[in-house]
Amino acid sequence: MALTVPCMKPVKTFQRQLQGFLWKSFFCISTVDIVKVKPPKKIRRKKQNMKAFDESMSWEDRLADAVTPLWRLSYDEQLHIKQQNQENILKQFSSKLSHLILAQQSPVVNDTSGFSVLPIMPSPVRDCYRNKSTFSVNKGVDGNPKTVGFYVGTGRDRNIICVNGDHLLNMPEKHKQVARCYQEFIRLSPLDSCLLFHKGGHWREVTVRTNAKGHTMAIVYFHPQTLVPEEIAIHKQALVDYFTKGPGAICELYSLFFQETSMTRCDHEESPYQLLYGQAHIHEELLSFKFRISPDAFFQVNTAAAEVLFTVAREMCFPEGAADRVGGTLLDVCCGTGAIGITLSPAVEQVVGVELVPQAVEDARHNAALNGVLNCQFLAGKAEVILPRIVPQLSSSEEGSGGGGVAALVNPARAGLHYRVVRALRNQPDVRRLVYVSCKPDGEAMRNFIELCCPPDPQKKLTGEAFTPRVAVPIDMFPHTQHCELVLLFER
């Protein structure tokens, strides 16, 4: 199969293209071996020239190499590298699985010899695509401990330098502007920045979220140390004044949140996101659906590429014809604000979403109502607790399922799915199709792929029929970085 990189196409054209690909791969070339492609000489040379840490380089270039390591390459070259990386990862998966099947001398013959890896889908937007950025606070190149930016070096090597990200290609100007203003504000503040929690200081990271309309949400993280609420209130007011009446007013913030926390990261329940100014949410539009986003909720970081991702996911969940209603149940595992489940809801009888972060679940429920979608329910909690309880009760014949079977779409964080989630899905015979969306398929997700496809193992209570990988589509969600999303279809 030719692995040419397609050029950027509008979503509709892409849909037709993908449908063609998927039909071909299901019915004509479903056992094509993964093709190993050698990058052109030019790319190999450039890769060798990219040094990890070079004293002669400017701090800006060092940061760009750390955060956006492919920035020196053309976009076609970037796509080529990512395609190759994904193919190598899938080759490892294929080979691990084949070894396991051979080692266990499994009588079950599972066709894992190869499956189609389709050409990577480019991001419709290449630069300034991030809708969310988190800027750290630490010592800058000049030693100023109130520098807002991104890290060069590591804590382990004790050589962290914070460099501002004004030149980074993936960052929109609005994010950079808020970071610059926040730096000015903390430099004016009598409070210290917090570099190491146990050494004191208060001002920590700032997260900036924007939507297509240009609405901007800033979330400032603050270590309270030993300050009492009345003291903290003075600094919160100074922050509001700076961003509403002071020099920071140029950012035109739509909302300003503040979280007091002595933990690296904590959710709204552990320490509330305090709305200091403006609106409590921003809204984003995706495939003609509207989504409310809370400060604590996950949303795909590149909205235009998320449309591509969700379109591919839809085609994979319902290859019979995504435009038609196919009935049945769609499980949206790790659903965030419900974005995938809601966009796919017209095709099914019901969507059941499961999500850990309570604010995201509230958003998901609100978003279903906002879009007049009545067939989605969203459950709050750990998927590993909820799914073993609900999945055995779902079946094609269940009342309300519409007889269309059960499809699962899983999109976990980097930690992958808990073993109990995989076991619940695998041991429910009515789950015939599973679409796995991963931003790190070479990590924990690989363990999940193996657990889904290995021969039945009564010791591990994996008794259900094994899944077979059918087709994989890489989608470039993060231009200029090494990362991309991988959508993998498993069937049985």
Ligand SMILES: C[S@@+](CC[C@H](N)C(=O)[O-])C[C@H]1O[C@@H](n2cnc3c(N)ncnc32)[C@H](O)[C@@H]1O
């Ligand atoms: C990569 S995001 C995907 C979100 C969503 N599918 C989307 O496209 O917007 C992963 C989500 O998994 C959630 N999550 C992490 N661990 C979880 C767990 N144990 N159970 C359920 N959800 C979890 C995170 O809060 C996050 O919202």
